[in-house]
Amino acid sequence: MWSDGPVPPQRRDLRDPRGPAVARGRGARGGRAGAPRERRRASHSLESVLAETVALLDEAGEAGLNFRALAGRLGGGVGSIYWYVSSRDELLDRAADHVLGSVLDAVAPVGASEAGDPVDDLRTIAVTLFDAIVDRPWLGAYFMRNTEVQPNSLRLFEKLGQQVLRLELTPRQRFHAVSAVVGFVVGTAADMGQQPPEAVLSGEVGRDDYLAAAVDQWRALDAAQFPFVHHIADEFAAHDDADQFRAGLDLLLAGLRLQAGG
Amino acid sequence: MWSDGPVPPQRRDLRDPRGPAVARGRGARGGRAGAPRERRRASHSLESVLAETVALLDEAGEAGLNFRALAGRLGGGVGSIYWYVSSRDELLDRAADHVLGSVLDAVAPVGASEAGDPVDDLRTIAVTLFDAIVDRPWLGAYFMRNTEVQPNSLRLFEKLGQQVLRLELTPRQRFHAVSAVVGFVVGTAADMGQQPPEAVLSGEVGRDDYLAAAVDQWRALDAAQFPFVHHIADEFAAHDDADQFRAGLDLLLAGLRLQAGG
DNA sequence: ACCTGAACACCGTTCAAGT
DNA sequence: ACCTGAACACCGTTCAAGT
Numbered sequence A, B: 001m002w003s004d005g006p007v008p009p010q011r012r013d014l015r016d017p018r019g020p021a022v023a024r025g026r027g028a029r030g031g032r033a034g035a036p037r038e039r040r041r042a043s044h045s046l047e048s049v050l051a052e053t054v055a056l057l058d059e060a061g062e063a064g065l066n067f068r069a070l071a072g073r074l075g076g077g078v079g080s081i082y083w084y085v086s087s088r089d090e091l092l093d094r095a096a097d098h099v100l101g102s103v104l105d106a107v108a109p110v111g112a113s114e115a116g117d118p119v120d121d122l123r124t125i126a127v128t129l130f131d132a133i134v135d136r137p138w139l140g141a142y143f144m145r146n147t148e149v150q151p152n153s154l155r156l157f158e159k160l161g162q163q164v165l166r167l168e169l170t171p172r173q174r175f176h177a178v179s180a181v182v183g184f185v186v187g188t189a190a191d192m193g194q195q196p197p198e199a200v201l202s203g204e205v206g207r208d209d210y211l212a213a214a215v216d217q218w219r220a221l222d223a224a225q226f227p228f229v230h231h232i233a234d235e236f237a238a239h240d241d242a243d244q245f246r247a248g249l250d251l252l253l254a255g256l257r258l259q260a261g262g
Numbered sequence C, D: 001a002c003c004t005g006a007a008c009a010c011c012g013t014t015c016a017a018g019t
Helices: A046-060 A067-074 A078-083 A088-106 A118-135 A138-142 A151-165 A171-192 A207-219 A227-238 A241-259 B046-060 B067-074 B078-084 B088-106 B118-135 B138-142 B151-165 B171-192 B207-219 B227-238 B241-259
Strands: none
Touching: A046 A067, A046 A088, A067 A078, A088 A118, A088 A138, A088 A151, A118 A138, A118 A151, A118 A171, A118 A241, A138 A171, A151 A171, A151 B227, A171 A241, A171 B171, A171 B227, A171 B241, A207 A227, A227 B151, A227 B171, A241 B171, A241 B241, B046 B067, B046 B078, B046 B088, B067 B078, B088 B118, B088 B138, B088 B151, B118 B138, B118 B151, B118 B171, B118 B241, B138 B171, B151 B171, B171 B241, B207 B227
């Protein structure tokens, strides 16, 4: 799992350690009196850049996030974004972590009571994270990629781990358990969040019709060669993503419970 | 799981149903005798396009796959690739399925004996798929995205399902079980296959040193706020990706075994 | 210290022309 | 039926110049 570690110092592109200045509104109006239609100088902050990035991502998806569109929304030039992040990838890393702040807030109460069941608490956190990624499919690919610019990712990893700490396991088993949960949640959510085909997106074809059409093709396959596909065709046609995710998570957690001795 | 279904007919970009012509070598030399340095006309086939795509992907990664480089390797122009696929995405879909052929061959004997344990057989297939994705990280994102152009994806899904068919479960449970295994395998493998930082790739810093540097930063965190991170720091520093994957898979399979009643 | 925007290098895709 | 390659639209990134 390469993505789990903070990046070593030599990779970090060091900038002003104090970070960018606080936003000062929209900047003072420039030029002497009477100078016509002078564009005023825009002023940003990491906060506003990330907020606008997330908004654009929510509206247009990852493919719709580009520096020109983002600069337009921020009311400035493309170049200024590079003052706050050193690449599009880092922008996505930071945007992902930005959004994870809400997830962290949502799960803050979880695990507070020592009396609660650790595995149930683990499940609650996992489900919350899952929901967040389904809502924003781009999140999956950037979760915990670089813990140095993603403190919230690390805190969430820690939070999951703290529940497992209450189980009787070896450190190695605990590490594997949390990694497995994260892998399952992120992998499944990313898969489910994949762009449905154009016809569905545009509302031209409903999701149910889409699934039905897919299943019809499955049913047309040779039953002797594809017994399983035929066996689950009805289930697939009627399935709910969230149910499917939870069923898998419960399998994983049942195995964990067993390992922890009941 | 949008990606599980074949695409409905209306999305399919219908071409000659007989498919592209078989490769005819490198094409006849063109032009009348004596015409100097006339470039001969290249001739491809879906097979050769996919083989060259996979080769390029293996050498340069997904970021290195572009139409100009691919056309160069094929000895032709960019446009001709569009005779065989209608977009870069479809090229990746087909390339992924092309590679899955070997995975399918590798697991052909699995499950042949009714006497074998179905869960063990399921694990064997899962591990084989995992290894293939770790080797080619781009595979993960394109696995079972469009079963209409990915027959091998569907066959692999079927193969996993056939093992689960031997377990005493409801169709719904079987559907969920296979989906969970696929989600876990693909998600974990894709995560682990993520590009390590430049310094590691170039051999400038070894993987162990990289992990050690990451872990050092974890150890510098406040122990009261990050008890779990401290708890597993040693494990993380020494971990092996394949072990980690198998431990998680075994948790999932243990849960499945339990559900199947032993 | 921070912003601007033209310029560069590169890329997927199209299409009129060719064979 | 299949291939060619110039052209188009678009994109991340850089950087000299500005404030």
